[in-house]
Amino acid sequence: MKAVLCKSWGLPDTLVVEDLPDVVPGAGEVAIDVQAAGVNFPDVLIIQNKYQFKPELPFTPGSELAGVVRAVGEGVTRHKVGDRVLAFVSTGAFSQQIAAPEKAVMPMPPGLDFDTAAAVTLTYGTSHHAVVDRAALKAGETMLVLGAAGGVGLAAIEIGKALGARVIAAASTDEKLEVCRQHGADALINYTTQDLREAIKTATDGKGPDVIYDPVGGVYAEPAFRSIAWRGRYLVIGFANGEIPKLPLNLPLLKGASLVGVFWGEYARREPKANAAAMQQLMGWMAEGKIKPHISGRYALAETARALEDMAARKVTGKVVIQPQR
Incomplete structure (x- = not known):
């Protein structure tokens, strides 16, 4: 089987595709033929050793995937050969096969295609944890989403609308x-051509937004x-701009506002039951048509570096996926 390998820290063009032995699941593991793998901004950072999670070299990047079970290891009871599944893993998704822990694998909802299934876990999991759990956004409140056309941004828009x-x-x-309008946004701000504070005020x-969702920084x-409202909640999602901002701490004081950190991967590890309940709610919303990942690009395994370069250059709208079997 073929897999993308990161053998040294660097930019996407340092990645290589190599032939590796077929995977054999160990005890408690599920071997999956990967049909689609979601690409996320952390993938760009991980290969440069710039992310919170730092795997040992060499490794295969990629954390979310969908595919078909090819074999199961000893003790696996929830999945069988031929099942269509999705999974979230620490590394390894940009490959034709993967062995994932059973607890990281869940059945694909009926009627879902592989590309869409591979685009749900991280972006919608992050945004659900941020908007529902950390911000406790309520019906009738207003949320501002920065970087709204990215994967987590569009997910936040849809989740905000699902909450009213x-x-x-x-x-x-x-x-x-x-694209944001098509996914439910009520008002639009182009912060390249508009003054952000004046546009928010208008x-x-x-009043200002009750919740600000910020995956951009800078x-x-x-x-x-x-511009935040009184008792507003500012969600710190990430820093796609590349610059970690420094805020004067008198600002939250003056507005009675909160700076709220969002680290979905750690939340999923520490609070697995709460995360599983969140994923069930997301799958229910998907079945009802309230959320639908926007997939703007599909790449073959050999094009993984280009997919990551497009992500780094902020050329991506919504999500892009790798199709390893191509």
Whole structure:
């Protein structure tokens, strides 16, 4: 079988595709023929040794996947050969086969295709944990989503609307904002052509958003926080801009506001029952048509480096997936 390998820390062009032995599941493991693997911004950081999680070299990047069970190890009872499943793992998804712990594997909902199944776990898991658990967004409240056309941003929009909130989407181009509108955004801000603070003021009638969802960081963080509503919650998701902002701590004091950290991977590890319940709610919303991942690109395994380069250059709208069997 073929797999992408990161043999030394570096940019995507340092990755290689090599032939490896077929996987054999150990005790408690499920071997899967990977049909699709989701690409996420942390994948860009992990191969450069710039992420919270630091695997040992060499390793295969990629954390979310969907496929078909090819074999099961001793003690596995919840899955059998031929089952269509999705999984979230620490590494290894950018390959034609993977052996995943049984607890990391779940059945694919009926009627779901592999590409969509591979685009759900991290983005929607992160956004559900952020919006529902950490921010406790309520019906009737307003949420501002920065970087709204990315995978987690679109997921946040859909989750906000499923909860009955009003959602303002901010992105860098009108084309990206149109995708946000199609996924339910009530108001749009182009922060390349508009003054962010003035646009937020106009969109909220001067009140400010109750929740700000920020996976971007950089120069937008401070003006956004200065615009937050009284008792607002500012969700720190990540730093796709590449710059970790420094906020004056008098700002949360003046607004009675909260800075709230969001680290879904650690949440899923520490609170597996709560995470499983969240995934069940997401699957229910998907069955009802309230959420649907937007997949803007599909790449063969040999094109993995290009997929990551497009992600790093912020050319991606919604999600892109690797199709390892191509």
